[in-house]
Amino acid sequence: MPQLLITGGAGFIGSHSCLSFLEAGHNLVILDNYSNGSKEALKRVAQLVGLHDSKRLRLIRGDIRNKNDLDKAFTASDQPIEAVIHFAGLKAVSESFLDPLKYWDVNLSGSRSLLEAMLSYECKTIVFSSSATIYGCPQKIPIDETALVQPVNPYGHTKAAVERLLSDLAESQNGWRIASLRYFNPVGAHSSGVIGEDPNGLPNNLFPVVSQVAVGRIEELKVFGCDWSTPDGSAIRDFIHVVDLAEGHLAALEVLLREPPQMLTLNLGTGRGHSVLEVLNAFQKVSKRNIPYLIERRRPGDVACTVADSTMAEQRLGWKTKLNLFDMCKDAWNWQKMNPLGYQEK
Numbered sequence: 001m002p003q004l005l006i007t008g009g010a011g012f013i014g015s016h017s018c019l020s021f022l023e024a025g026h027n028l029v030i031l032d033n034y035s036n037g038s039k040e041a042l043k044r045v046a047q048l049v050g051l052h053d054s055k056r057l058r059l060i061r062g063d064i065r066n067k068n069d070l071d072k073a074f075t076a077s078d079q080p081i082e083a084v085i086h087f088a089g090l091k092a093v094s095e096s097f098l099d100p101l102k103y104w105d106v107n108l109s110g111s112r113s114l115l116e117a118m119l120s121y122e123c124k125t126i127v128f129s130s131s132a133t134i135y136g137c138p139q140k141i142p143i144d145e146t147a148l149v150q151p152v153n154p155y156g157h158t159k160a161a162v163e164r165l166l167s168d169l170a171e172s173q174n175g176w177r178i179a180s181l182r183y184f185n186p187v188g189a190h191s192s193g194v195i196g197e198d199p200n201g202l203p204n205n206l207f208p209v210v211s212q213v214a215v216g217r218i219e220e221l222k223v224f225g226c227d228w229s230t231p232d233g234s235a236i237r238d239f240i241h242v243v244d245l246a247e248g249h250l251a252a253l254e255v256l257l258r259e260p261p262q263m264l265t266l267n268l269g270t271g272r273g274h275s276v277l278e279v280l281n282a283f284q285k286v287s288k289r290n291i292p293y294l295i296e297r298r299r300p301g302d303v304a305c306t307v308a309d310s311t312m313a314e315q316r317l318g319w320k321t322k323l324n325l326f327d328m329c330k331d332a333w334n335w336q337k338m339n340p341l342g343y344q345e346k
């Protein structure tokens with residue numbers, strides 16, 4: 001099976017995807033600086049797979065912006081790297097307003113350095129972690145891939161810029177196999193509760209905030225805006241289970257390896273929207289915990305509603321989400337109650 005390089009493999013989506021790739025028989029080299037990921041997550045992935053041969057999962061601590069670190073990653077295995085799954089990047093919308101320079105450096109310059117290294121090691125197959133955030137305020141719901149790319153925050157602009165770089169590369173040189181996967185809202189955890197979402201510091205995203213309120217780490221949920229033009233006034237998102245998302249990466253890689261060079265740009269979502277208050281109620285039901293909340297003003301950079309049209313991914317990858325909001329809340333809560341402090345040492 002092809003040797004893969006996974007950048008950012010110690011993160012939330014990265015670690016769940018590493019599990020899927022290992023279960024499918026791939027051997028992995030992980031390059032991660034652990035800025036928003038945990039070595040412990042990868043140790044647990046190895047336990048879940050029952051890995052005894054460390055040759056199948058090699059960890060390189062390093063940064064995608066550092067050429068020496070990239071060289072170490074591309075030469076860590078005696079097998080050549082046949083494909084790169086590129087998760088490494090910064091992804092907090094609110095933080096990107098505060099420090100755009102860091103977001104452009106890590107997300108764009110880091111991706112450029114990675115692509116240069118890929119060329120020098122004759123590897124031209126990449127699955128890129130893009131985001132539905134690049135659509136900004138959608139004209140039409142559900143959103144398909146022909147929708148305007150019009151980000152409304154620096155994070156979204158960096159993701160759109162990397163997509164532009166990838167499509168310029170695909171057009172300029174033959175042989176590139178590229179899949180840019182536009183995630184909607186990844187949430188949940190592996191059903192074992194052994195791995196899950198463990199953001200560094202105070203979480204920005206809804207699901208980790210709700211689950212940390214439920215477990216008592218955070219006092220209450222602040223609902224950012226209840227004056228949106230939606231049925232209950234709170235914003236709507238297309239939450240996708242992280243295990244479904246991981247399977248989408250595996251399906252995309254298999255199509256790239258099987259078909260002639262091309263660039264795929266695909267939405268990965270469920271096609272179903274749920275509001276913030278619906279998530280709150282579902283989580284209370286699943287956890288049997290009361291989740292106190294306060295209605296606050298809207299958060300800069302937010303939009304009322306984003307829901308995916310993922311029919312293109314279903315057709316091109318033969319992939320479809322299987323898990324629903326109840327599964328997402330159940331698995332997120334199972335992880336949180338088994339790991340109240342996340343991966344931190346007890």
Ligand code: WQD
Binds near residue numbers: 205223
């Ligand atoms: C969802 C809704 C908030 C926290 C995220 C990531 C982005 C991308 C897509 C990968 C919004 C509301 C949130 C809270 C709240 N992921 N909310 N109180 O902004 O849609 O985007 O997923 O590429 O990286 O930022 O997700 O979970 O932050 O917010 O009311 O404490 O929940 O206002 O309406 P978002 P989110």
